[in-house]
Amino acid sequence: xxxxxxxxDPKRGRDLRDAIRILAPPETFKIVHVCGTHEMAITRxxxxxxxxxxxxxxxxxxxxxxxxxxxxxxxxxxxxxxxATLCTFGDMIRVPGSECSLDxxxxxxxDIRTVLSVADAVEAARTTDEEVVFFAVGFETTTPxxxxxxxxxxxxxxxxxxxxxxxxxxxxxLLDLPDSRIAAYLAPGHxxxxxxxRSYESWLTTHRIPTVVGGFEPLDILYxxxxxxxxxxxxxxxxxxxxxxxxxxxxxxAALMLIEEVFETAEVAxxxxxxxxxxxxxxxxxxxxxxxxxxxxxxxPEERADVPGCRCPDVLTARAVPTDCPLFSxxxxxxxxxxxxxxxxxxxxxxxxxxxxxxxx
Amino acid sequence: xxxxxxxxxxxxxxxxxxxxxxxxVLPRFAHRSSGRIDLAALDDGATVDVPRSGDLVLTTxxxxxxxxxxxxGDIGTLAAAGTINDLAVMGARPLVxxxxxxxxxxxxxxxxxxxxxxxxxVLEEVGATVACGDTKVMPPGDVDGIVLNTTGLGVAAxxxxxxxxxxxxxxxxxxxxxDHGMALLAARAEFHLKTTLESDVAPLWPMIEPALEVGxxxxxxxxxxxxxxxxxxxMARKATVTLEIDESSIPILDPVxxxxxxxxxxxxxVANEGxxxxxVSPGSADAILKAxxxxxxxxxxxxVGTVTDEYPGRVILGTEVGGRxxxxxxxxxxVPRIC
Amino acid sequence: MAVVDYNGVRTTARLDALxxxxxxxxxxxxxxxxxxxxxxPEDGEETLRLFDELAASLAAESPAxxxxxxxxxxxxxGEPPNSRDxxxxxxxxxxxxxxxxxx
Numbered sequence: 001x002x003x004x005x006x007x008x009d010p011k012r013g014r015d016l017r018d019a020i021r022i023l024a025p026p027e028t029f030k031i032v033h034v035c036g037t038h039e040m041a042i043t044r045x046x047x048x049x050x051x052x053x054x055x056x057x058x059x060x061x062x063x064x065x066x067x068x069x070x071x072x073x074x075x076x077x078x079x080x081x082x083x084a085t086l087c088t089f090g091d092m093i094r095v096p097g098s099e100c101s102l103d104x105x106x107x108x109x110x111d112i113r114t115v116l117s118v119a120d121a122v123e124a125a126r127t128t129d130e131e132v133v134f135f136a137v138g139f140e141t142t143t144p145x146x147x148x149x150x151x152x153x154x155x156x157x158x159x160x161x162x163x164x165x166x167x168x169x170x171x172x173x174l175l176d177l178p179d180s181r182i183a184a185y186l187a188p189g190h191x192x193x194x195x196x197x198r199s200y201e202s203w204l205t206t207h208r209i210p211t212v213v214g215g216f217e218p219l220d221i222l223y224x225x226x227x228x229x230x231x232x233x234x235x236x237x238x239x240x241x242x243x244x245x246x247x248x249x250x251x252x253x254a255a256l257m258l259i260e261e262v263f264e265t266a267e268v269a270x271x272x273x274x275x276x277x278x279x280x281x282x283x284x285x286x287x288x289x290x291x292x293x294x295x296x297x298x299x300x301p302e303e304r305a306d307v308p309g310c311r312c313p314d315v316l317t318a319r320a321v322p323t324d325c326p327l328f329s330x331x332x333x334x335x336x337x338x339x340x341x342x343x344x345x346x347x348x349x350x351x352x353x354x355x356x357x358x359x360x361x
Numbered sequence: 362x363x364x365x366x367x368x369x370x371x372x373x374x375x376x377x378x379x380x381x382x383x384x385x386v387l388p389r390f391a392h393r394s395s396g397r398i399d400l401a402a403l404d405d406g407a408t409v410d411v412p413r414s415g416d417l418v419l420t421t422x423x424x425x426x427x428x429x430x431x432x433x434g435d436i437g438t439l440a441a442a443g444t445i446n447d448l449a450v451m452g453a454r455p456l457v458x459x460x461x462x463x464x465x466x467x468x469x470x471x472x473x474x475x476x477x478x479x480x481x482x483v484l485e486e487v488g489a490t491v492a493c494g495d496t497k498v499m500p501p502g503d504v505d506g507i508v509l510n511t512t513g514l515g516v517a518a519x520x521x522x523x524x525x526x527x528x529x530x531x532x533x534x535x536x537x538x539x540d541h542g543m544a545l546l547a548a549r550a551e552f553h554l555k556t557t558l559e560s561d562v563a564p565l566w567p568m569i570e571p572a573l574e575v576g577x578x579x580x581x582x583x584x585x586x587x588x589x590x591x592x593x594x595x596m597a598r599k600a601t602v603t604l605e606i607d608e609s610s611i612p613i614l615d616p617v618x619x620x621x622x623x624x625x626x627x628x629x630x631v632a633n634e635g636x637x638x639x640x641v642s643p644g645s646a647d648a649i650l651k652a653x654x655x656x657x658x659x660x661x662x663x664x665v666g667t668v669t670d671e672y673p674g675r676v677i678l679g680t681e682v683g684g685r686x687x688x689x690x691x692x693x694x695x696v697p698r699i700c
Numbered sequence: 701m702a703v704v705d706y707n708g709v710r711t712t713a714r715l716d717a718l719x720x721x722x723x724x725x726x727x728x729x730x731x732x733x734x735x736x737x738x739x740x741p742e743d744g745e746e747t748l749r750l751f752d753e754l755a756a757s758l759a760a761e762s763p764a765x766x767x768x769x770x771x772x773x774x775x776x777x778g779e780p781p782n783s784r785d786x787x788x789x790x791x792x793x794x795x796x797x798x799x800x801x802x803x
Contacts, residue, residue, distance in 0.1 A: 005727070005744050007751070013682040015755035022762045046684025089732075091625075116552055116623070117733025119714055138732075145734045148716035193729065193737050215747075218682035223751050226758070244750070245743035246729055252736055254719035334692045345625075354689050547709065555710040619707030 005245075007217035008045070016222035017050040023229035024052035030181050031055065031228055032174070032318040034062040034167055035188035036346020037216055043355040045218040051225070058348075060318040061170050062188065064138045065091045065344035067270040067316065070303055072163045073097030076135045078298040079161065080110035084131035087121035090114045092137055095343045098304045118149045118160075125158035133292045136160045139167050141190045143281060144255035147262035150283075150290055159292040162283060165268060167191050168199045169279035174317055175207045182318065184228045185211040189220070189243050194259075196251025200239045208237035215243040262287055271340050272316040312339035315348050322349040329353055367468040372498030379403075385474050386494070389481040395457045395492035407492040409457050409514060416520040418453035420444060421512040429472070429506055432544050433559030434634075436509055437479030442564045442634060443585070444513035445487055449566040450523070450581040450637050452573055453515030455487050461495040461510040468507060476507070487566045489513075518573075523582040524599040530579055531646040532604055532666035533639040535568065535659050536561070537612040538589050542631020543620045554623065558616040561635035568656035569637065575652050577645025582638045587691050588630040592638050593676045594690040601673045606666035606688065609681045630691040640668065704730060 033039065039059040042048060048057060061067045074097040080086040086102070093103045093114065106112040115121050118134050125132035136146045143164040150160070167188060174180055187200055192213045200211045210231035214224030224242035231237065241247055259281070268280025283291050306312075309327050314320035322328045322341070332338040334350055341347035370377040382403065391401040396408035411417060424440040434442075445455045460480065464473070484490060492514075540561040547554045565583070572578065580600070584592035589611075597604045617628050635658060641649050646664055653659035671677070676688040702722065704713045713728065718735045722728060728735040 005739060007747065008680075008682040010681065010683040012748075012751050012755070013684075015759075016751060017683070019755045019758040022758045043686060045680045045682050046678075046686035047682070049684045113551070119733050120551060120553070141731050141736065144717040144736075145714075145732055148714065148734065152716070190729070190731055190736065218680070218684070219751055220747075222682075223754060226754055230754075230758070245739055245747050246737050252717065252719060255717040255736060258717060354692070355686050553711055556708060558709070615707040616709045619705075619709035622706055623709065623711065 005217075007215075007219035009219070012219050013050070013222065016219060016226055019226045020050060020055075020222065020229060021052055023226060023233050025054050025229065025232055027054060029055050029183045029229075029232065030318070031057045031184045031186055031225065032060045032182045033057065033186035033188070033214070034060045034171055035191070036063040036065075036344070036351075037190075038062065038186065038188065038214065038221065039348060039351050040346060041216050041218065041221060043351050045221075047218060047221055050222060055225075055229070057186070057225070058318040058321060059315075059351075060174055061270055061273060061316045063341070063344040063346035063348075064142070064165065065089075065095055066312075066340040066347040067165065067170075067272065068092070068095065068137050068163050068340075069269045069271045070097045071269070071300060072135075072137075072161070073102065074099070074300045074303075075293065075298055076133075076161055077102060077105045077110070078300060079133050079292055079296050080105055080112050082296045082298070084133045084292075084296065085111040085113065085124060085128070086133050086135060087113050087115045087124060088135040089116075089137060091345045092135060094337075095340060096337070098301045101343075118145050122149050122152075122154050122158050125155050129157060131157050131159070131295070134158070134160045135163065137163045139165055139188070139191050140194045140259070143263065144194060144252075144258040147258040150262050150287055151258065154290065159290050159295050160283075161292040162263075162281060163268075164263070164281045165270065166265070166279050166281070168195070168202060169276050170270060170273070171200070172203045173273070173276045173279070175203055175209075177317055177319070179319055180317070182207075182209060184209050184232065186221075186224055186228065187211055187213040187239075189213065189215045189246060192243065192247045192251070194252050194255045197239050197241050197247060197249050199251070204237060204239070210237050210240070212240045212242045213247050215246060270316075272313040307338050310339045312341045312349075315341045322352040325349070363471055365470045367464050367466060367470060367473065367498055369466055369498050369500070372464070372496050378496060381470075381496070385470070385477060389477050390484075390491040393484075393488075393490035395490050400491055400493060407457075409492055411456065411514075412516050415516045415518050416453070418448055418451045418515045418517055418520050419512065420447040420451070420515075422447065422510065424509040424511070425505075426545075427505070428545075428548060429476070431548050431560055433541075434562040435476055435479050436507065437476035438483055438562050439560075439634060440509040440511045441480045441483035442562050444511040445483065445489065445564040445566055446583045446634070446637070448513050448515035449564070449569045450521070450583045451515070451517060452519065452521035452569075452578070452581070453517035454570065455489040455513055455515045455564075455566055457490055457492040457514050458484065459493050459495075459510075459512045460491050461497075463497045463499060463504050463508040463510075465504045465506055466498055466501050473507070476509075483564050487564050521578060521581055523580050523596050525579045526596070526600050526602055526640040526668050527579070527642070528602070528668055528670055529643050530640050530668040531643055531664050532593075532606065532668070533641055533646065533650060533653070534589070534611065534663055534665050535565070535637045535639070535653055536635070536661045537614045537617070538584070538633060538636065539613060539617040539621070539628025539631050541634040542588060543617045543624075543626075543628060546624060546626065546631070547620055552624075554620070556616045556620065558614065558620070561633060563635035563658055565635065565637055565658065568653060568658045571655070572639070572649050572652045575645060575648045577642040577649060578639055579642060580640040584633045584636060584638055586632050588628070588632060589638070590627070590629045590676070590688050590691050593688065596638070596640070597676050598674045600668075603669045603671045603673060604666055604676045605669050605671070605679065606676060607679045610663050610665040612661040612663055629688065702728070702735065704728060704735070
């Protein structure tokens with residue numbers, strides 16, 4: 001029988017639901033996850049319905065598109081206006097920078113292309129003499145690919161606009177925010193495939209909270225939640241691997257080596273949160289000539305102020321849910337987005353709007 | 362002949378255009394007549410013989426699909442089937458179509474012939490004909506390749522809308538969902554994907570006609586742009602009911618599942634060009650299903666849901682694992698996601 | 701570079717980020733065009749075993765079945781669990797013996 005690696009059968013769903021109910025904490029218990037794909041899976045499968053009333057499950061800064069600073073988008077647009085071909089992942093296309101989005105810049109005549117992989121961007125560079133720039137957005141799952149391409153003798157007309165980020169630092173930073181009240185973390189699946197479960201040990205000394213890595217199938221998520229609640233019941237607080245078929249303690253050494261060779265850790269800004277030390281990447285000096293920021297003279301527009309009432313910063317830090325924002329579904333909709341949480345396809349607000357979020361069904 | 366291209370003279374109404382019509386249009390359509398003054402007469406208009414009773418149904422569409430030639434069909438197949446299907450889901454037998462083309466100067470005539478062949482072959486399947494048409498040629502760059510516009514005239518014993526439904530009615534899909542939209546996405550060169558998945562473009566009338574004869578069909582819709590999600594939401598809103606859908610009953614082909622994983626796009630939000638959604642009375646559901654399944658286009662037909670009043674105007678999906686969530690109206694063209 | 705098949709759809713995936721050697725017939729997890737992990741059918745089966753084990757062990761510990769009403773996931777049913785503020789040592793029941801199993 002061909003394994004499908006799809007886990008959604010309803011009988012096991014009921015069994016895990018029962019397990020979760022048995023473990024239901026009497027007090028409010030906030031679980032935070034940091035992965036847009038987790039939020040997508042939770043909402044699209046209607047999994048919050050399986051949770052006891054006391055358990056809240058919120059998305060933190062898990063949408064790499066949502067947390068890309070407006071300045072990075074402005075830089076990408078400026079580079080495209082300077083005449084380069086800008087290659088980007090599809091979900092960045094509609095996110096507004098300070099003045100407009102990549103989509104609007106494309107309508108204005110800029111050569112902006114959607115790619116499914118950085119490999120496609122470098123291939124585009126090989127077919128032309130024009131400058132081709134890859135907008136390198138994404139967490140640790142996506143960073144090794146940019147590194148691999150830069151190590152593979154890219155043509156001189158190719159460069160990258162680096163906007164990669166590291167998730168564990170953001171997770172630690174969230175715990176230090178006032179009112180965070182995070183009782184447990186559901187750690188991201190494929191980021192963990194790369195960085196390993198040991199990457200989450202860092203905050204356990206100061207914040208004793210269960211941290212369980214979860215996969216993306218509906219049953220994977222219910223399983224990880226059950227493990228979290230079991231730790232809570234037992235009074236333990238450790239990093240637990242709820243996705244062992246895809247995640248190892250030490251992660252993926254080949255991928256980590258690629259990152260290590262090309263990038264060094266840097267302090268970067270997260271849209272809606274601010275600067276977080278050690279939470280991003282920059283190119284090592286011997287790869288500097290592939291840095292798009294160095295190749296183009298760019299005049300950036302003034303960073304625009306946040307719209308009053310917009311609660312993206314609170315949503316991104318898991319201190320509010322989309323329905324807490326006064327603009328949600330009133331002024332702010334996927335067609336008329338105000339903040340990044342609504343535009344990024346993996347943003348909590350966008351997902352809740354499109355799939356019914358936590359409206360009780 | 363093989364590399365000949367359309368020039369501005371072909372749209373000018375003169376000698377060259379007459380020649381073009383005589384050579385490539387009339388031979389394909391003139392054999393079936395619309396009425397006393399038909400296409401072959403190349404008059405300013407045409408007469409149409411219509412039955413004395415029933416509802417006359419009219420529909421119109423413009424077609425701009427890219428690429429023009431795609432796996433499973435082309436713009437000609439799409440134009441003909443699309444119009445026939447709009448008539449079919451109103452319960453109308455297609456009688457005649459019009460065909461207007463706006464063509465970019467430089468368009469290959471052999472491509473035009475391929476498109477006309479496709480159009481003609483779809484019409485053959487349903488016994489309809491082209492009553493009249495129009496040709497315009499635009500300077501290079503003023504139109505992208507070719508744009509087609511078709512108007513279809515059909516007759517229904519009693520036209521069926523997309524809004525009549527009652528609590529307890531069942532929702533039937535005539536086949537697998539997402540094929541056309543996903544096949545076209547997969548065909549985009551920049552994605553480097555190889556699949557045998559083809560568009561499902563096909564005329565629905567031959568499958569729907571016997572289903573109509575069973576009786577009990579209350580409403581119908583074809584889930585084209587915006588996919589099944591858009592069609593269901595439109596129906597739920599107009600009728601102010603809830604459509605409660607069981608996710609695991611929706612037939613979806615394996616390659617569509619694969620493409621949806623790769624691209625991060627839901628099969629429920631992309632176009633279908635050979636499928637229909639039917640709302641039927643509970644007592645007739647099984648018989649209608651049987652009638653649909655007898656036809657090659659309907660082998661995967663399935664009952665997928667029920668009309669309720671829990672959340673008027675909304676569509677609810679019972680998910681495979683046992684959860685529930687809203688299935689909302691999609692917004693804009695789906696874009697592939699990173700993660 | 702490998703040719704990968706997703707339910708009949710073929711595309712290529714680069715192998716730069718994969719530590720393992722792979723052969724035709726292997727399963728891989730792919731992200732933005734690069735393979736990041738080899739998956740084995742055995743691991744796939746093991747996953748189901750983990751789900752079933754957890755569900756079974758908790759069901760065995762809890763004599764009262766959780767409330768059965770449809771849509772009542774919102775009600776806190778079953779035995780009240782130990783809260784964090786209570787005993788420092790975990791309960792002596794089957795709970796602690798299974799705590800090391802996952803992962």
